[in-house]
Every structure is written in C-alpha cells, then in structure tokens.
Amino acid sequence: MSTRKVILLITVVFPGLAVVGVSLYWFNLDYAALIKAEKYVTNLVETGKVNDRQLEYAYHRTYIHRINVFADGTWGLLGGVITALGIHGLVTEQTANRNQH
Numbered sequence: 001m002s003t004r005k006v007i008l009l010i011t012v013v014f015p016g017l018a019v020v021g022v023s024l025y026w027f028n029l030d031y032a033a034l035i036k037a038e039k040y041v042t043n044l045v046e047t048g049k050v051n052d053r054q055l056e057y058a059y060h061r062t063y064i065h066r067i068n069v070f071a072d073g074t075w076g077l078l079g080g081v082i083t084a085l086g087i088h089g090l091v092t093e094q095t096a097n098r099n100q101h
Helices: 003-047 052-100
Strands: none
Touching (some): 003 052
C-alpha cells in the first residue's frame, strides 16, 4: 500500500467514519428523547389540567430536542461527505497511478 493511501485513510476516511458513527449514536439518543418529549406534551394537552406556563415549558423542551436531532444529522452528513472525499481520493489516486505507467 502506498504512502498516499495510508495518509488518506488515516487523515480523512477513518475520521470521517468516526464522525458518522458518533453522530448516528447521538442522533438515536436525541431522537428517542424527542419522541418522549412529544408524548409528554401530548399527555399534558389531553389531560387539560395544566397551565400555560407548564405547557409552554414542555413544548420548548421539544424544540431543544429538535435542534439536537438536526445538529446530529448535520454532523453525520458532514462526516459522510468527508469519508466520501477520502474514498474518492483513494480511487482517483489509484487510477492516476495506472495512467502514469
């Protein structure tokens, strides 16, 4: 394996995969928390024995979870793009070597 391939793997592909993995892990946790918060808001509305302050607080908690889920998804996408760029570099480096010989 050439030095260029090793450098691309270590500096681009593996970190990109790590970002995707960590982002997916946190996405799953935050999405579960979002579902739980949405169910809590639904239960508050259905019971009807809640004041506006409690309802707004619970609803704004769902917004926080939505932002977290969005951020986790965005990081996952960025990690995927970084990984794809590294893989593209590996493939084009391999074809560039074939064309030189």
